[in-house]
Each structure stands twice: as C-alpha cells, then as structure tokens.
Amino acid sequence: MVKKHFLLLLLSALLGSCSVLQPISEPRREFRGFWVATVVNIDWPKSGQDPIEKQKADYLKLLDFYQDLNFNAAIVQVRTAGDAFYESQYAPWSRYLTGKEGKAPDPSAFDMGKGESMLAWMIDQTHQRGMEFHAWLNPYRATFDLKTETLSADHDFNKHPDWMVRYGKKYYYNPGLPEVQEHMASIVGELVDNYNIDAVHYDDYFYPYTIKDEVFNDSLAYNTYRLPGQDLGDWRRGNMDSLIKKSYRAIKRSKPWVQFGVSPFGVWKNKATDPKGSDTQAGQTTYENLYADPLLWMEKGWLDYIVPQIYWSMDLPVASHRKLLDWWAENTKRTNLYIGNGPYKIKNNSDEAWNKKKELPDQISYARANEKVQGNVFFSAKSLMLQKKGFVKYLRRNYYKYPVLSPLSATPNFTPFTEPELKGIEREGRSVQLRFDQLDDVRSVVFYRSKKELQPFYRPKKMVAKIVVGEENTLVLPPEALKGTKHLAYAFIDKYGKESEPKILHLKQS
Structure with a gap:
C-alpha cells in the first residue's frame, strides 16, 4: 500500500527544520484508526502457517494495544489480491490466512452454532473493545507476483483469464471491463450483506502505479467501450468513477448506515500541471497515474469519508505534510476528512525529520488545529507497537488520554430513532x-x-x-x-x- 511512496517523489531535498506544535486538547468526536495490513502478512497474521489460536491471540494483541491508546476504528484488509479472509462465492480463502490459497480455516476453532467464522470473530472482538470494524479491500490487484501456479482453481485468474492484465510483476483486473466492475460491486454487496461491518474501505491501488517502459495493455477494452472522442486518461478515470459509484450503491442498497471510505495517494495533482493542484513535486499523482479523481467522487456524494495518505514529514520540500493537509482540507466537500499518517517511517526513512520525536505528534496537532479534519489513521498497525514504550506513553498522555466518539456520518439520517427503555x-x-x-x-x-x-x-x-x-x-x-x-x-x-x-x-x- 505505501512502501513505495517515497520512490514516487522527486526526493531532491530533505527537511531542514520545523517548528514544534503544542498538543491541542482532545475533541469530543474524532476518528482514530489504524490499518491492519494482511497482504504478505505485514501486520497480521504473522504467518498463514500459524495455528488459529495463535492468530487469534496476535489479533487481540493488536486490538488491546490500540484500545489502550483510546483508538476507535480498525481498518482490516480482508481482500489482498483476488482472495478473501472470509467465505466468499467470488474469491478463494487467502493464503495469508491459512497458508494455502483456497484452504479454509479449521471450523472447530469457532462457535459455528452462532454462525461464527474468522471474520465474524474478528468483527465481534473489535466491537467488544468499542471500536468500529472497517473492511479494507484492494479492488483490482489480482496477484502479488507472477507465481500463478500457486493460485487456487477458484481464483479469478483461472476462472476469468480474459479479465487479467499483466503489468510489471503482477496481474491486475482490467478496470475497463463492465463485468469486472459488476464483479467488484457483487463482492462488496456480499460482504455487507453477510457481516456486521461498519464500513467498506478501498486503498490507493486503482490503476497501478506507473512503471517506466511498461504498458498497461487495455487497448482492446478501450476501443470497445470508450465514448466517442474520449481519450485514454478520461476513459480510465471514467472506469474508476463507475467502480466507486457501483460500490457505494451496493453498500447503501443493503445497509444505508454502513459507510464507504477511500484512502487515495496523498497528491491529487501537482500545481505545475494544474493550478488547482497542490504545491508539490510528486513523481506520480492520483489523477494522472492512478486515474482516480476523488474530488469528483466527493462532489457526487459517493463517499462517506476520505483518508488521503500524507505519509511525508511536515516540511519536506517536494511533498510537505503541512501543505498537503491544508490542500485536502480546502478541497474536501460533502465528506468526512481523516488524515493518513505514516508512523512506519519513524527512525526508518531517508528523511531525517522522521528521526525526531516530535514529527508524528506535530502532525497530529496540525490536524486537530484544522476544523475540516476530523481524525487520523496510522499505517501500519504494528508500526507503533515496535516503537519504544516511552514514545507510546507520550502519545497517550498528550494526544490520546481519553476515549472519544466517532464523527457523525457525512450523510446522516436525521430521522429520530426509537430510544430503548x-x-x-x-x-x-x-x-x-x-x-x-x-x-x-x-x-x-x-x-x-x-x-x-x-x-x-x-x-x-x-x-x-x-x-x-x-x-x-x-x-x-x-x-x-x-x-x-x-x-x-x-x-x-x-x-x-x-x-x-x-x-x-x-x-x-x-
């Protein structure tokens, strides 16, 4: 999701100095989320070969850590690459959960009398700790590598080879095919219908990040489905618009209260290519390389929240966290805005600003000082857990001392509800x-x-x-x-x- 972000920028200059921001008192409502990456077992489970009881214990350690920090939302990856962390008619079980794609978890580890499964158990345990469960899906990555012989016979690569496009060292679904868009909407609908989730969440992978000298070969679909006079870029963005609209409608048709959120790459466009863009020099952008236009999705009312991934330090010249937060605050409409932060970079990045104790705290303070921003999400879950206990205690004491309510839905139902007696x-x-x-x-x-x-x-x-x-x-x-x-x-x-x-x-x- 994020490890290549620093490669996507023209890192010609590093942070010199930044002013230290003072902690701002905790609001009564704030989104406090953390991404749990399951692809290649980044955060959880530690291995698909682990016994279920160990996987359960490790998941609870994640939850308990963030419960102690008074966080209120877990964003858990349940679809990584054409697979699923739950029983699905549209995808095989994930190898990252069971060690072998298509292999189901041992049902004896769950209370099947109550309809319990791994995902149902995860949702229940998250809710027991007062947290929301957001089901995170990667829509169009079909494989994580080219070892297709390890794929299940039920994987879409084998069932629908005509849907696949090889690009770099992975296969992707072709977003230009209407049947692929409908397939993804069906996956979303199945998940919402069958599980007590609070939100569906898409990450930043729409069309893949551009690889030099590589061609994403969707010319046949383009020639078949484009509108008269429509160029390739607008056609691809139209395909992403269609995915977002269909996904949003699939959610709301089933359970209107379930939210839909997207976490796009942090730079929409650079000002050099569009006066409306941010004062940045990013090597790739959401609009021009990933063919995603979240500004349009917000304008159309297809999102409940957005979490731009602003994983750079406060004053990095080529992509300042400060400037990008201001830009998103100014350009976010009809949608809750949360900021994606990158604690995985702490003392682990070429940008020396991340060696300073105050970098992440300053980002939190800066977000709270802007009334348009309603919270933060951290990538990834294990990043803070690996930090020194003193740093975690500092965050809790100064920023997350008390529990808070989640923000109101961006499109709430104002009909009074019947109060229980x-x-x-x-x-x-x-x-x-x-x-x-x-x-x-x-x-x-x-x-x-x-x-x-x-x-x-x-x-x-x-x-x-x-x-x-x-x-x-x-x-x-x-x-x-x-x-x-x-x-x-x-x-x-x-x-x-x-x-x-x-x-x-x-x-x-x-």
Whole structure:
C-alpha cells in the first residue's frame, strides 16, 4: 500500500527544520484508526502457517494495544489480491490466512452454532473493545507476483483469464471491463450483506502505479467501450468513477448506515500541471497515474469519508505534510476528512525529520488545529507497537488520554430513532447487566461518569465505556466502568452516529 511512496517523489531535498506544535486538547468526536495490513502478512497474521489460536491471540494483541491508546476504528484488509479472509462465492480463502490459497480455516476453532467464522470473530472482538470494524479491500490487484501456479482453481485468474492484465510483476483486473466492475460491486454487496461491518474501505491501488517502459495493455477494452472522442486518461478515470459509484450503491442498497471510505495517494495533482493542484513535486499523482479523481467522487456524494495518505514529514520540500493537509482540507466537500499518517517511517526513512520525536505528534496537532479534519489513521498497525514504550506513553498522555466518539456520518439520517427503555439492572459479580426492551436502531451505548443530577458531557474524560450492541438486548458494564462512582449517565448512539440525550443510571456502591 505505501512502501513505495517515497520512490514516487522527486526526493531532491530533505527537511531542514520545523517548528514544534503544542498538543491541542482532545475533541469530543474524532476518528482514530489504524490499518491492519494482511497482504504478505505485514501486520497480521504473522504467518498463514500459524495455528488459529495463535492468530487469534496476535489479533487481540493488536486490538488491546490500540484500545489502550483510546483508538476507535480498525481498518482490516480482508481482500489482498483476488482472495478473501472470509467465505466468499467470488474469491478463494487467502493464503495469508491459512497458508494455502483456497484452504479454509479449521471450523472447530469457532462457535459455528452462532454462525461464527474468522471474520465474524474478528468483527465481534473489535466491537467488544468499542471500536468500529472497517473492511479494507484492494479492488483490482489480482496477484502479488507472477507465481500463478500457486493460485487456487477458484481464483479469478483461472476462472476469468480474459479479465487479467499483466503489468510489471503482477496481474491486475482490467478496470475497463463492465463485468469486472459488476464483479467488484457483487463482492462488496456480499460482504455487507453477510457481516456486521461498519464500513467498506478501498486503498490507493486503482490503476497501478506507473512503471517506466511498461504498458498497461487495455487497448482492446478501450476501443470497445470508450465514448466517442474520449481519450485514454478520461476513459480510465471514467472506469474508476463507475467502480466507486457501483460500490457505494451496493453498500447503501443493503445497509444505508454502513459507510464507504477511500484512502487515495496523498497528491491529487501537482500545481505545475494544474493550478488547482497542490504545491508539490510528486513523481506520480492520483489523477494522472492512478486515474482516480476523488474530488469528483466527493462532489457526487459517493463517499462517506476520505483518508488521503500524507505519509511525508511536515516540511519536506517536494511533498510537505503541512501543505498537503491544508490542500485536502480546502478541497474536501460533502465528506468526512481523516488524515493518513505514516508512523512506519519513524527512525526508518531517508528523511531525517522522521528521526525526531516530535514529527508524528506535530502532525497530529496540525490536524486537530484544522476544523475540516476530523481524525487520523496510522499505517501500519504494528508500526507503533515496535516503537519504544516511552514514545507510546507520550502519545497517550498528550494526544490520546481519553476515549472519544466517532464523527457523525457525512450523510446522516436525521430521522429520530426509537430510544430503548431500560427494563432491568442486575449485578453479575463485579459487573452490571442492563436489560433493554429493544436495541434495534442502536449501534452503541456510551456511559459517562456523573453526579446524581445530569451534568454536561462534552468533556472526553467523563466517558468510561462505549459498548457496541450485538444481537442481544442486554449489555454488561465491566468493573472498570463502575470503579469509584455511584452514578453513571448513558446515551444511545444510532447507526449514523447521532447521540441521544443522556439519562442517569443510579448505581449503589459495591
């Protein structure tokens, strides 16, 4: 997804110096996400050969680490290269999960009576920690290399060889074929229909990054499907527009509250080629090389959020994080804007700015200072886990001390939802079980530390728990949420992020 970004820039100059930004107080709503890359086992699982119990334990370590940092969204790659981390009629099981493509996980490791599977288990565990689960798909990468003999017979390379284009050392789906676009929309629809996900997420790989002296051979499709007078670039961008529109509609047709997000490469266009572009000198751009136009997708209302991958340091001359954040803030319309940050570069990059402790913190502060920006996403999940504990503690103390709510959906449903009625409170050891009449329209319930009378709840430090609703009408408050308080207030969050008026929950001190 990102390892080649530094090669895509004209790195002729490095950062000299930058001012240190002061931490800005935590907002009440903020998107705090992390990408879990599964392709070639970057983040998880550590190996497809690992026993399922180890894979489960490693996934929980990722979640627990970010829960301790008060993050609220896991963006997990469930399709890497024509494969799937779940049972699908459109793709074989991923080798990165089971060690062999097409091989399913051992069903005895799950509670099949409840319809549990690896992905269902992952979603449930993510929700148990108060986090959203965003299913990340790479739409058009068909293989990760040219070793096609290792592909399953059910892989599209073998089922639909006419869909494939060889480019560099990989095969790609041909985005210009209408049947390929419909196929991808069907994959999205299947995923949304069958799993309790919060969002579908596409990364930056649309048409592949340009390789010098290589030709992406889609001339037959171009000559067949182009409009009269349409040049190759506009035709390819039209194909990406069609993919985004069809994917968005497949999601909303099934579950309107499930969000759709895209994380494009951080440079739309350079100002040198378009006055509307950013003041950068990127060697490749989203518009001209990947044939993606996220500005149009936002204008059309096909996205719920966008996460430009701005993985460069604050004042890198050829692609300043500062300038690019300002550019995206100015050009993002009708869509929530989150910033993609690259902690994988910390003390691991030719840009010396990444050797400074303040580089990532300054980026977080700069994002919070801009009212158009509503959060951050880190690539990749293991990057912070590999940093010194002191650095992680510094981030938590100064930037992520308290839990926060996720941003409202960019296109929320403002119809009032039916508030559940509390029917009973029961003690279960050191926990408390709350029973409601129904929780059909509720995504989560948030609990705040309170006094006997209702207090303002705008400060994040008052939040003690956020419980994502499952299939039952009961919730269990853990002991840590009850510690040191006689009174809690609770509020319902609907599927679009709206919060109800809080109510007091009276508890006796145990």
